[in-house]
Amino acid sequence: MFTGIVAAIGKIESVTPLEGGSFAGVRLNINAGGLPLADVALGDSIAINGACMTVVEKDDSSFRVDVSRESLNCTVGLDTLTEVNLEKALTLNERLGGHLVSGHVDGLGVVRKFEGVGESWELVIEAPHELAKFLAFKGSIVVNGVSLTVNRVTDIGTGKDLVCQFSINLIPHTIAMTTLKHLLVGDQVNLEIDLIARYVERMVSVSAVMGAR
Numbered sequence: 001m002f003t004g005i006v007a008a009i010g011k012i013e014s015v016t017p018l019e020g021g022s023f024a025g026v027r028l029n030i031n032a033g034g035l036p037l038a039d040v041a042l043g044d045s046i047a048i049n050g051a052c053m054t055v056v057e058k059d060d061s062s063f064r065v066d067v068s069r070e071s072l073n074c075t076v077g078l079d080t081l082t083e084v085n086l087e088k089a090l091t092l093n094e095r096l097g098g099h100l101v102s103g104h105v106d107g108l109g110v111v112r113k114f115e116g117v118g119e120s121w122e123l124v125i126e127a128p129h130e131l132a133k134f135l136a137f138k139g140s141i142v143v144n145g146v147s148l149t150v151n152r153v154t155d156i157g158t159g160k161d162l163v164c165q166f167s168i169n170l171i172p173h174t175i176a177m178t179t180l181k182h183l184l185v186g187d188q189v190n191l192e193i194d195l196i197a198r199y200v201e202r203m204v205s206v207s208a209v210m211g212a213r
Contacts, residue, residue: 001089001090001100001101001102001103002047002052002087002089002090002101002102002103002145003087003090003094003096003097003098003099003100003101003147004050004087004098004099004101004140004142004145004146004147004148005087005097005098005147006085006086006087006145006146006177006178007034007035007086007087007088008032008033008034008035008086009033009034009083009084009085009086009177009178009179010030010031010032010033010035010048010083010084010085010086011030011031011033011081011082011083011084012028012029012030012078012080012081012082012083012084013029013030013031013062013081014028014029014081015027015028015079015080015081016028016029018066023069024069025066025067025068025069025070025071025072026066026067026072026078026079027056027064027065027066027067028048028053028064028065028066028067028078029062029063029064030048030062030063030064030065030084030086031061031062032061032062032063032086033086035086035088037058037059037060037061037062037063039088040055040058040063040088041055042055042056042057042058043055044088044089045088045089045103046063046065046086046087046088046089047085047086047087047088047089047101047103047145048065048078048084048085048086048145049075049076049077049078049084049085049144049145049179049190050075050085050101050103050105050142050143050144050145050146050190050191050192051067051071051075051078051103051104051105051145051190052089052102052103052104053065053066053067053071054066067079074105074108075105075108075190076108076188076189076190077144077190082179083179083182084145084179085144085145085146085178085179086145087145097147098140098147099140099147099194099195100195100196101142101145101147101192101195102192102195103192104192105190105191105192106131106134106191106192106193107127107128107130107131107191108128108188108189108190108191109125109126109127109128109143109188109189109191110125110126110186110187110188110189111123111124111125111183111184111185111186111187111188111189112124112125112126112165112185113167113185114183114184114185117169119171119172120169120170120171120172121169121170121175122167122168122169122170123143123167123168123169123170123180123183124165124166124167124168125143125165125166125168125189125191126163126164126165127164127165127166127191128191129160129162129163129164131164131191131193132155132162132164133201134193134194134197134198134201135150135153135164135166135193136150136153136197137150137151137152137153138150138151139194139197140194141166141168141191141192141193141194142190142191142192142193143168143180143189143190143191144178144179144180144189144190145178145190146174146178146180148168148170148174149168149169150166150167150168151166151167151168151169152166152167153165153166153167154166154167
């Protein structure tokens with residue numbers, strides 16, 4: 001589990017294909033930046049741009065993870081030499097500064113607007129159709145591993161043609177401490193919906209089915 005509070009900005013320094021042909025994944029060598037690795041053991045989890053990965057090798061300043069082809073197909077930004085948001089797994093003696101985050105990417109969003117507003121920045125993201133029902137005013141969302149609060153949700157269209165856009169306000173601290181500063185209109189981002197919303201949707205859908213019997 002994670003909190004969505006980015007601890008450091010690292011950088012993917014190499015992407016090496018694993019054996020297995022076109023269906024194989026890759027091994028990433030990641031410079032940990034300011035993320036302390038002394039307490040990280042092999043097998044521990046680190047969220048990379050919001051995706052939970054297992055440490056398979058490490059040294060004093062970097063670590064390696066293996067990313068499966070399935071994970072590559074479901075995420076963005078894990079197969080290029082770029083900066084990434086890093087967070088070590090949550091321990092029971094730490095403050096929950098953001099919200100409970102599993103590190104499982106639910107879908108890819110698309111940046112539709114990223115502009116300065118006063119001292120802050122407005123980030124508008126278009127969410128996949130299937131995630132629209134999980135987005136709510138003042139609800140939580142994870143964008144590239146960053147726990148954020150939804151300021152506005154706009155639904156356009158109906159049914160399968162529904163397009164959902166949500167707006168987020170980014171304060172200067174968030175801009176400075178994460179890779180969100182590099183986003184451009186048209187970029188894809190990793191999204192993880194709120195865990196509570198996921199369970200509420202399941203309970204409501206099962207109740208509706210049972211009530212119809």
